Amino acid sequence: MRHIKTIDDITKDGEVAFGDGYDFVDTAEDADAILMRSTDLHGYELPESIRAIARCGAGVNNIPIEEYARRGVVVFNSPGANSNAVKELVIAMMILSSRGVVQSMEWVRAHADDPNILVSAERAKKAFVGREIRGKRVGVVGLGNVGSKVANAAVELGMDVYGYDPFISIEHAWALSQQVQRVGTLEDLCRDCDYLTLHVPSKADTVGMISTEQLNLLAPGAVLINYARETIVDEDAVAAALDAGKLSWFACDFATPKTVAMPRTFITTHSGAGTAEAEANCADMAISELKDYLENGNIAHSVNYPACSMGKARAASRIACLHANVPNMIGQITAVLARDNANVQRMMNESAGENAYTMFDTDEHLSDATIAALKEIPAIYRVRVIK
Structure with a gap:
């Protein structure tokens, strides 16, 4: 079960649905991700459990996107939905x-x-x-x-x-x-x-x-x-x-x-996107982005990490590394995998400015020691075991 914390009124009628495998929690400390609209998150005490934030709207001036990037938190928006x-x-x-x-x-x-x-x-x-x-x-x-x-x-x-x-x-x-x-x-x-x-x-x-x-x-x-x-x-x-x-x-x-x-x-009172249809479209896009990231590690419409998609996670294990965009990161990751004799089916690496994202599928589940070693690589912000 994945846990979602909502901030703000997401839609006019209050209807927000993620489907099976998700529930809503009252506090961010209990959540895996946040769905929000216009609250200013500068100075917000963001718990370590949060992996992603989805903004129902295009502008993200209310979110410290670079600070969150360095904490391995992917921030999504919903461009074009309104x-x-x-x-x-x-x-x-x-x-x-x-x-x-x-x-x-x-x-x-x-x-x-x-x-x-x-x-x-x-x-x-x-x-x-x-x-x-x-x-x-x-x-x-x-x-x-x-x-x-x-x-x-x-x-x-x-x-x-x-x-x-x-x-x-x-x-x-x-x-x-x-x-x-x-x-x-x-x-x-x-x-x-x-x-x-x-x-x-x-x-x-x-x-x-x-x-x-x-x-x-x-x-x-x-x-x-x-x-x-x-x-x-x-x-x-x-x-x-x-x-x-x-x-x-x-x-x-x-x-x-x-x-x-x-x-x-x-x-007008910042009402450009103020229709029930626009609110619903933004919510639908944001929810879709969050679900694909939480379930498969795929990134689309992020404002602090590059777009990256390997489709549905079907291998024994899928790992995502969020890290700084620095030289030899792939070499360091593959060196750790080689020590565990991990067979990588496929790997993708994308970068956007100072941040980068590496995702790979393996034939077998990686050991806890290997995951810990990945986390110890300098400039790695977060390692996610998606499956």
């Missing part, structure tokens, strides 16, 4: 910022006591005349799980779509509409855009990437949409652009002290 939900809200923000929908509804509420409201509303509607998004130029920064869907949806709405992503994957490139025009620089993307929407992670090279220089290249009265991370934009530059009328609207998912003080904004 991308449709975010895409729909981004498209909604394009329309809301263009048509005066919210302002019009607010006018109606404010004049609800007017006995002639039907006639009055007819006269007032000229104040809320907007523009259609069809035919307008939109720049999409980042063409990953969300950005590619936003770009394709904008094409279907008749927009003139440009995309910028120097690191686009083959998978997302194939999924991208041929009508999305890719450009080589952020400046070329921003030039004369009526809408600019951001879909990149928060990293050293993306923090503050949208600032005065980029905003000045947009078309007059442009709309900026940020449903990625709050750090992507220079908030002071956005505020100045709104005050000067360079931006007509700013829509974002991050209610920071600076954004809430800005005029002409639509700010």
